[in-house]
Amino acid sequence: MRFLRQVLESFRFAWQALRSNLLRTTLSLLGVTVGIFAIIAVFTLVDSLERNIKDRLNVIGDRTLYVQKWPFVFDPSFPWWRYFQRPEPTYAEYRMLADRLENAEAITAMSGKGNVTVKNQNNLMKARVFGVTYAYNAIMEVPIEQGRYFQPQEMEAGRNVVVIGADVADNLFPNQYAVGKTMKISGLNFVIIGVQERQGTGLIDINGPPDERCIIPYPTFAKLFQSIRPGVAIAVKGRADDEGLMELESEIRGILRARRSLKPVQEDNFSINRPEALMAAIGSIFSVLTLAGWVIGSFSILVGGFGIANIMFVSVKERTNIIGIQKSLGAKNYFILFQFLFEAILLSLVGGLVGIFLVYLLSFMQLGTLVIRLSIGNIMLGLGVSSIIGVISGIVPALSAARMDPVTAIRSK
Template identity: 70%
Template sequence: MRFLRQVLESFRFAWQALRSNLLRTTLSLLGVTVGIFAIIAVFTLVDSLERNIKDSLSFIGDKVVYVQKWPWSFEGEYQWWKYFQRPEPSFKEYKFLADKLENAQAIVAMDFKGRITVKHNNNSMMSLIQGTTFEYNKISEVAVASGRYFTQQEIDVARNVAIIGADVAENLFPAEEPVGKSFKINGMNFTIIGVQEKKGESLVNFGGNPDIKCLIPYGAFSKMFHSINPSIDIAIKGYDDDEGLLELESEIKGLLRTRRGVRPTQDDNFAINRPEAAAQAISGIFAVLTVAGWVIGGFSILIGGFGIANIMFVSVKERTNIIGIQKSLGAKNYFILFQFLFEAVLLSLVGGLAGIALVYLLSFMQLGSLELHLTAGNIILGLGVSSVIGILSGIIPAFSAARLDPVIAIRAK
């Protein structure tokens, strides 16, 4: 109990010392404030970017691969001249894979057409039109707010029905319920069977922003937009127990190489792309940003730590006489040590809190589609780094104060 009272008394002395020298205290914590701000700001930015990308990926599903002509290459030389000669994936190949694949939960053929005018009465807008087959809702998230998803029959007979995005509904039907109504895509009538939930702006939209998209059966899309040799994307979802989708990828390669007559000595003439590969490539950039934040913030914190240590040595010098009186009255060494150590830690924590407060204010800024979120983990990290800097900066001055001889200290001027 006595020890606890002395610790609290040490904390009170430290607080009084900081209050009595406000200007010096403010100047000495600036380095820590800037350093913590730099580190936590970078961490907050990286966390927010990763969250945004994960939200985007949720709309294209998990454990999905895409069979396409062009690879999504994120390292090395992009051999476009080699990929250019490859054949485009076809609807017949989609049917072939759908019949033969054993390691797939779902398989979808789809194609896109951007900047297509959609119209209802006098209202119109540019939309992204996507034609797809029936299992698209197993591959990608289709969050229908009102209405329903396609039926197998609607897909099979290529009926002119559509599931529209929230922005399309707001622009074409500003004061009425769109479901059941008719609208025009590229001059052709389509009946709305569903409206997707509003997703909002996103930093990355794989497959296009659902808010401005119109989903229609692939057959209806093909009749409107495809030429004699149409090309498509084939999306395939694997099973959860297929670690890394290795079995699925191996099966796809074997089947497609056989169908296309690729010899054993020849390279694949198709690409199997994974959306998470794009996320991993972007994560590599995030890692560089994180290191940069630590370096920039580290220099600032180092300068702040030296500033705090210097202030603590000055404080010990100024209060040498008081230390001597305290020790002559029975104060233990740890009481003196805690007094100065608490002062250094408290000073550093105030600087850290100021840096975190600046990041919190930064999170209210509008950065386009990116929303910044200051997480509890980053707050704890900032306070933890501040505490460590305070301990390291104050430990030597505190030890020197605790080891003063009371007789010599009382006589100091």
């Protein structure tokens, strides 16, 4: 109990010392403030960017494999020119996979074309037209706000029906209910059966901004845009009980290799892509940015730590006589040690709190669809780093004060 009381008394002495020298205290904590702000700001921005990008990538499907000509992540050991020699997946291959796959929950073929003119009377804009098969909404997110999704008969017959994004609806049919009306896509009339919810733009939008997209049946898309070079991307959603989708991937590979008459010694001339591979590549980029944040912030914190250590040596020098009086009255070494150690830690913690508060203010900035969010983990990290810097900066001055000879300390004045 006595020990705890003396520790609290040491804390009170440290607090009074900081209050009695407000200007010096303020100048001393600036270095730590800048360092903690730099580190936590970078971490917060990186976390927010990564969260924004991964949320956008979630729309490409969960438990999904993509059969495409190009891989999501290029293998540096694989000759790049061989990718060009690969054939595009075809609609016939999609039909074969749809008929033969046993481990698939859903499968769709899709293809897109950008910069297509869409029009309603005098209102026109450039949009991305996307041709899909019926199971597209079982794999991708298609949030319908008005109207409905496609019916199987519309898909199979290749009818001129379309589901449009929110921006397309606003531009072509301002202040109107678009469902049931007719619009032109590349000069051909299409009946609007659905309007998607507004989704906004992200840092990464697979297949373009979703609000500027027109989705039509793939057979119709092929007649409009793929009369010369047909080709699709095939998305296959696996079953929940297929761990890692290994069975599904093996099944897809076997069917396609047989379809393309590949010999056992020949390599695949297609890519089976996983969204997690893309996320892993993005994660490695953000790991580099995080490391850069540590490097940038560490220099500032190092300067701040030296500043605190310098101030603590000055404080010990100024209070040498008081230290001698306290020791002559029976104060223990740890009582003197804690006074200066707490002072250094408090100084560093206040600087860290100010830096964290500045990052919190940064979270109110409007950066389009990027939401900056200061996490509890980053707050705890900032406080932890501040405390460590305080201990490191204050331990040597505190030890020198605790080891003073009381008689010599009293005579110093």
